[in-house]
Amino acid sequence: VNRSGETKAPYDIKVETPLGAEGGSGTRWRTTFIEVKTTAYHNKNVFEVSPAEYDFIRSGFRGGGSSNFHIYRVYANLDVMPPEAPSATGRSRLIRPRIVMIEDVARALEAKSAKLCLAVMR
Numbered sequence: 314v315n316r317s318g319e320t321k322a323p324y325d326i327k328v329e330t331p332l333g334a335e336g337g338s339g340t341r342w343r344t345t346f347i348e349v350k351t352t353a354y355h356n357k358n359v360f361e362v363s364p365a366e367y368d369f370i371r372s373g374f375r376g377g378g379s380s381n382f383h384i385y386r387v388y389a390n391l392d393v394m395p396p397e398a399p400s401a402t403g404r405s406r407l408i409r410p411r412i413v414m415i416e417d418v419a420r421a422l423e424a425k426s427a428k429l430c431l432a433v434m435r
Contacts, residue, residue: 323369
């Protein structure tokens, strides 16, 4: 989405998946919206949600179609990187990023498997 600059869209990736043919009107499509939230730390599970993202998530509760809004939390794990010494194979040892997917954010909030937080900024 942000190929040529910040679009202010409430998502980073838009995926169009064909659902199959529907009579003579052509192929039906499912649109999935993915917001990617990254962190350098292996255990930081809290992240900011913009007002636009919050509105987009809420529209799923009203049947507005954003039940196909997912958040991918990417943990770069830079805080637990091993020393620069090479491993027994001679290659540097790197800890791979970890990705946690929250599929259908609206449903995850309803099921209480995800929560929204509010921070006071004073």
